[in-house]
Amino acid sequence: MNCRVCGNSLFTGRTVFHCACGAFTHAGCWERHVVEAHKPPFVLGTISLNGDFVPRKSRAGIKESLARGEPAGVK
Numbered sequence: 001m002n003c004r005v006c007g008n009s010l011f012t013g014r015t016v017f018h019c020a021c022g023a024f025t026h027a028g029c030w031e032r033h034v035v036e037a038h039k040p041p042f043v044l045g046t047i048s049l050n051g052d053f054v055p056r057k058s059r060a061g062i063k064e065s066l067a068r069g070e071p072a073g074v075k
Protein backbone atom coordinates (compact mmCIF):
# COMPACT_ATOMS: atom_id res chain seq x y z
CA MET A 1 0.00 0.00 0.00
CA ASN A 2 1.31 3.43 -0.91
CA CYS A 3 0.93 6.92 0.53
CA ARG A 4 -1.58 8.99 -1.44
CA VAL A 5 0.57 12.12 -1.13
CA CYS A 6 4.19 11.12 -1.80
CA GLY A 7 3.59 7.73 -3.44
CA ASN A 8 6.09 5.87 -1.24
CA SER A 9 5.05 2.67 0.47
CA LEU A 10 3.55 2.62 3.95
CA PHE A 11 5.56 0.44 6.33
CA THR A 12 4.23 -2.15 8.74
CA GLY A 13 4.06 -0.86 12.30
CA ARG A 14 4.43 2.80 11.34
CA THR A 15 1.72 5.34 12.02
CA VAL A 16 -0.60 5.75 9.06
CA PHE A 17 -3.43 8.25 8.61
CA HIS A 18 -6.63 6.89 7.10
CA CYS A 19 -8.65 9.84 5.85
CA ALA A 20 -12.44 9.89 5.74
CA CYS A 21 -12.11 10.06 1.92
CA GLY A 22 -10.39 6.66 1.94
CA ALA A 23 -6.82 7.85 1.36
CA PHE A 24 -3.92 6.44 3.37
CA THR A 25 -0.95 8.73 4.06
CA HIS A 26 2.18 8.89 6.20
CA ALA A 27 1.75 10.88 9.40
CA GLY A 28 4.03 13.54 7.96
CA CYS A 29 2.09 13.71 4.68
CA TRP A 30 -1.31 14.08 6.31
CA GLU A 31 -1.47 17.87 6.41
CA ARG A 32 -0.50 18.08 2.76
CA HIS A 33 -3.21 15.59 1.84
CA VAL A 34 -5.87 17.58 3.68
CA VAL A 35 -4.81 20.90 2.16
CA GLU A 36 -4.36 19.60 -1.38
CA ALA A 37 -7.26 17.15 -1.56
CA HIS A 38 -9.88 18.81 0.61
CA LYS A 39 -8.96 22.51 0.52
CA PRO A 40 -10.62 23.30 3.84
CA PRO A 41 -11.86 26.88 4.11
CA PHE A 42 -9.83 29.03 6.48
CA VAL A 43 -9.31 32.67 7.35
CA LEU A 44 -5.91 34.22 7.97
CA GLY A 45 -5.72 36.53 10.89
CA THR A 46 -3.89 37.60 14.00
CA ILE A 47 -4.55 37.46 17.73
CA SER A 48 -5.04 40.87 19.30
CA LEU A 49 -3.60 41.92 22.68
CA ASN A 50 -6.78 40.89 24.49
CA GLY A 51 -6.77 37.46 22.89
CA ASP A 52 -9.39 37.97 20.19
CA PHE A 53 -9.03 36.61 16.67
CA VAL A 54 -8.84 39.44 14.14
CA PRO A 55 -9.39 38.22 10.56
CA ARG A 56 -7.22 39.78 7.89
CA LYS A 57 -8.73 40.95 4.63
CA SER A 58 -8.32 38.23 2.02
CA ARG A 59 -5.69 38.68 -0.66
CA ALA A 60 -8.30 38.51 -3.40
CA GLY A 61 -10.22 41.35 -1.78
CA ILE A 62 -7.11 43.51 -1.54
CA LYS A 63 -6.24 42.83 -5.18
CA GLU A 64 -9.76 43.82 -6.26
CA SER A 65 -9.53 47.07 -4.35
CA LEU A 66 -6.17 47.87 -5.94
CA ALA A 67 -7.53 47.08 -9.41
CA ARG A 68 -10.35 49.57 -8.90
CA GLY A 69 -7.94 52.17 -7.57
CA GLU A 70 -9.45 52.17 -4.10
CA PRO A 71 -7.39 51.99 -0.94
CA ALA A 72 -7.41 48.46 0.54
CA GLY A 73 -10.02 47.99 3.21
CA VAL A 74 -12.56 50.45 1.75
CA LYS A 75 -15.70 49.09 0.16
Ligand SMILES: [Zn+2]
Residues within 6 Å of the ligand: 003, 004, 005, 006, 007, 008, 025, 026, 029
Ligand atom coordinates in the same frame (compact mmCIF):
# COMPACT_ATOMS: atom_id res chain seq x y z
ZN1 LIG B 1 3.88 10.01 2.23
Ligand SMILES: [Zn+2]
Residues within 6 Å of the ligand: 019, 020, 021, 022, 023, 033, 034, 037, 038
Ligand atom coordinates in the same frame (compact mmCIF):
# COMPACT_ATOMS: atom_id res chain seq x y z
ZN1 LIG C 1 -8.79 12.77 2.38
